[in-house]
Amino acid sequence: MNAHRELTKSDCSNAAGQASCRILAQAGLRITRHRRMVYDLLRESDQPISTEALFLVMKKDDSQISLSTVYRILEAFLEKNLIERVGSSDEGKVLYAIVSQVHCHHLHCLSCHRITVVEGCPLGEYEGLIEKTTRFHVTGHKLELMGYCATCMQDTRHPDEEDS
Numbered sequence: 275m276n277a278h279r280e281l282t283k284s285d286c287s288n289a290a291g292q293a294s295c296r297i298l299a300q301a302g303l304r305i306t307r308h309r310r311m312v313y314d315l316l317r318e319s320d321q322p323i324s325t326e327a328l329f330l331v332m333k334k335d336d337s338q339i340s341l342s343t344v345y346r347i348l349e350a351f352l353e354k355n356l357i358e359r360v361g362s363s364d365e366g367k368v369l370y371a372i373v374s375q376v377h378c379h380h381l382h383c384l385s386c387h388r389i390t391v392v393e394g395c396p397l398g399e400y401e402g403l404i405e406k407t408t409r410f411h412v413t414g415h416k417l418e419l420m421g422y423c424a425t426c427m428q429d430t431r432h433p434d435e436e437d438s
């Protein structure tokens with residue numbers, strides 16, 4: 275029941291729903307209930323989500339939905355650059371997140387698989403250098419840093435201590 279309320283709260287008639295409807299329309303996508311659900315779930319999650327996890331949540335709301343529908347929606351979103359692939363879960367599943375309006379990078383913890391977003395970028399100069407040396411016109415980049423988050427690093431030393 276909770277999931278149901280969560281999923282249906284944003285339709286085109288409220289502010290949150292209008293935002294996602296506008297974004298889908300701007301991307302040239304036909305607005306369907308399922309597309310809106312996927313977009314809203316990704317937008318409201320603070321962590322990237324796998325196709326399977328999206329499917330399981332959506333299935334609670336609509337038992338008719340199939341995994342391949344979710345796949346197709348994600349493919350369409352990827353094509354329109356609305357979402358991006360970010361890291362992978364501990365089972366090796368690809369995770370998806372909304373493409374941030376602000377240029378940012380992701381820190382992927384290899385232990386707990388949490389993704390931390392960091393704004394700011396040191397690569398502008400490097401891009402300039404690449405353009406100069408290779409004459410390759412750079413239009414963007416993706417950068418994901420892998421390692422261990424502060425909590426996991428602390429846990430290996432002090433298992434009882436909570437991250438503050």
Ligand SMILES: [Zn+2]
Binds near residue numbers: 386423425427
């Ligand atoms: Zn961690």
Ligand SMILES: [Zn+2]
Binds near residue numbers: 395417
């Ligand atoms: Zn960057």
